[in-house]
Amino acid sequence: MVVVGAGFSGIGAAVRLRQEGFDDLVVLEKARDVGGTWRDNTYPGCACDVPATLYSYSFAPGPGWSRLFAGQREIHGYLRATAERYGVGEVLRCGVRVLRARWDRASARWQLDTTDGPYRAAVLVLATGPWHRPRLPDLPGLGGFAGPVFHTARWDHGVDLTGRRVAVVGTGASAVQVVPEIQERTAALHIFQRTAHWILPKPDLPLPRPLDRLRRTPGGHRALRAAQYGLQEAFGFAFRHPWLVRPVQAGARAHLRLAVRDRGLRRALTPDYALGCRRLLTSSTYYAALARPHVHLHPTAVTAVRADRLVGADGSQVRADVIVLATGFHIGDLPLARQVRGADGRTLHQVWNDGPEAYLGTSVSGFPNLFLLLGPNVHTGNTSAITVVEAQLAHLTAALTHLGRSGRAVLDVRPAVQAAYNAAVQKALRTTVYNSGGCSSYYFSPSGRNAFIWPWSTGRLVRRLNRFDPAAYTWYGRAGELRAPVR
Numbered sequence: 001m002v003v004v005g006a007g008f009s010g011i012g013a014a015v016r017l018r019q020e021g022f023d024d025l026v027v028l029e030k031a032r033d034v035g036g037t038w039r040d041n042t043y044p045g046c047a048c049d050v051p052a053t054l055y056s057y058s059f060a061p062g063p064g065w066s067r068l069f070a071g072q073r074e075i076h077g078y079l080r081a082t083a084e085r086y087g088v089g090e091v092l093r094c095g096v097r098v099l100r101a102r103w104d105r106a107s108a109r110w111q112l113d114t115t116d117g118p119y120r121a122a123v124l125v126l127a128t129g130p131w132h133r134p135r136l137p138d139l140p141g142l143g144g145f146a147g148p149v150f151h152t153a154r155w156d157h158g159v160d161l162t163g164r165r166v167a168v169v170g171t172g173a174s175a176v177q178v179v180p181e182i183q184e185r186t187a188a189l190h191i192f193q194r195t196a197h198w199i200l201p202k203p204d205l206p207l208p209r210p211l212d213r214l215r216r217t218p219g220g221h222r223a224l225r226a227a228q229y230g231l232q233e234a235f236g237f238a239f240r241h242p243w244l245v246r247p248v249q250a251g252a253r254a255h256l257r258l259a260v261r262d263r264g265l266r267r268a269l270t271p272d273y274a275l276g277c278r279r280l281l282t283s284s285t286y287y288a289a290l291a292r293p294h295v296h297l298h299p300t301a302v303t304a305v306r307a308d309r310l311v312g313a314d315g316s317q318v319r320a321d322v323i324v325l326a327t328g329f330h331i332g333d334l335p336l337a338r339q340v341r342g343a344d345g346r347t348l349h350q351v352w353n354d355g356p357e358a359y360l361g362t363s364v365s366g367f368p369n370l371f372l373l374l375g376p377n378v379h380t381g382n383t384s385a386i387t388v389v390e391a392q393l394a395h396l397t398a399a400l401t402h403l404g405r406s407g408r409a410v411l412d413v414r415p416a417v418q419a420a421y422n423a424a425v426q427k428a429l430r431t432t433v434y435n436s437g438g439c440s441s442y443y444f445s446p447s448g449r450n451a452f453i454w455p456w457s458t459g460r461l462v463r464r465l466n467r468f469d470p471a472a473y474t475w476y477g478r479a480g481e482l483r484a485p486v487r
């Protein structure tokens with residue numbers, strides 16, 4: 001088996017597969033280190049926005065998190081330590097980029113081209129992450145900007161922002177973390193906001209002593225996770241029943257009113273769509289930062305860059321020394337989708353011309369023995385991605401165990417099963433705030449289909465993934481070397 005990527009998903013896959021007795025595997029990671037998101041995003045203020053006790057593996061409680069919402073360094077350290085503790089290094093090959101993969105019918109194997117030469121795999125697991133490829137805006141003149149330009153996910157620590165005029169393009173999850181951290185040292189900070197976001201306060205505190213002590217006991221850790229899970233689920237419930245969003249929205253409005261006195265600024269910061277439609281943000285410091293006299297919000301998209309100026313869609317022009325692009329990621333465009341070819345020779349990208357689609361976010365018809373982690377329509381918009389990954393890994397190990405026992409070599413999800421499942425997903429999405437809240441968001445593919453969100457509760461997702469249904473797949477070929485544990 002080959003697992004591509006060594007972030008939360010790939011490390012989790014290596015640990016869980018080996019725990020279940022599938023030890024004939026390698027993890028290929030193009031970077032020099034593990035960590036994915038938490039290796040790449042080193043911008044000031046980078047942290048998780050789901051409490052760290054929940055944003056961690058259930059099987060590895062982690063260190064005494066210093067804060068309720070751990071910072072990037074701490075999370076990266078946790079991932080490295082977890083990889084080491086579970087011996088992931090034995091199967092990890094860093095510095096190896098997968099260039100393309102092709103299903104070979106004759107040998108019933110995936111044929112991979114990598115920077116380390118060819119690999120053959122009975123099973124291919126793509127753990128390449130949706131939040132991986134930075135999205136760079138296509139702005140005329142950006143290349144000719146007089147000063148440094150960098151994306152939040154590629155923070156240039158060599159650039160000193162002290163006393164500089166800095167422009168931040170974008171006001172999403174990364175921007176609300178970075179702006180409060182850097183504003184103090186800049187001479188002027190200009191923030192370009194195309195779309196306003198709903199923002200709730202973030203109780204970004206050290207874990208209170210009694211809770212921390214509780215967290216260190218196995219039962220206490222489970223209880224704390226359950227409580228945090230329940231709280232996140234309450235948001236999910238409201239997002240699926242949009243009339244319940246109103247009181248949360250009133251709370252977000254009150255948060256804005258308390259932090260920003262200027263009416264005009266408040267108006268500019270008030271979204272014109274329902275809370276939850278786009279990703280809900282949390283910060284207790286962003287609004288306060290915007291209220292500082294040297295920080296300026298420009299409620300307009302940037303349309304061009306000219307020498308040392310950014311030009312807004314409203315005609316405004318702003319001089320800057322440094323541009324920080326907080327413009328997010330190519331979310332719906334899975335990193336290897338254009339390079340992975342299935343049984344009929346088409347790539348995932350070609351098959352997905354109407355937007356990404358899979359069965360349970362994991363299997364794609366026509367792509368035998370391929371498993372996606374954090375694939376289409378398994379994100380909840382409210383809870384920890386790690387909960388989803390772990391449920392997918394339970395599904396993966398169940399599938400492989402079944403394969404090993406079946407005497408077959410290949411499983412491929414039935415097209416009709418995949419189609420019926422996706423029709424139900426799309427139908428259920430219609431009434432959620434994600435689809436009906438009056439916004440456009442990265443949840444939607446260019447064709448206008450929500451290809452990102454799971455429309456039901458996280459509990460239902462976990463149960464659905466835990467229940468492996470062999471009848472959903474066709475099974476063929478004679479068993480090869482794939483080893484299943486003997487029980």
Ligand SMILES: Cc1cc2nc3c(=O)[nH]c(=O)nc-3n(C[C@H](O)[C@H](O)[C@H](O)COP(=O)(O)OP(=O)(O)OC[C@H]3O[C@@H](n4cnc5c(N)ncnc54)[C@H](O)[C@@H]3O)c2cc1C
Nearest residue numbers: 005007008009030036037048049050097098128129384385
């Ligand atoms: C700033 C930030 C904050 C976030 N906060 C939260 C949060 O609070 N809660 C939450 O649930 N989620 C959060 N997320 C989402 C986060 O990305 C996921 O939770 C999780 O880290 C994804 O892990 P992953 O392993 O699937 O992907 P990644 O972490 O992106 O890892 C993918 C790995 O695959 C490797 N790779 C890619 N292509 C290839 C190739 N061709 N060959 C070899 N290797 C390859 C990459 O180098 C990378 O190491 C956040 C994302 C960002 C950017």
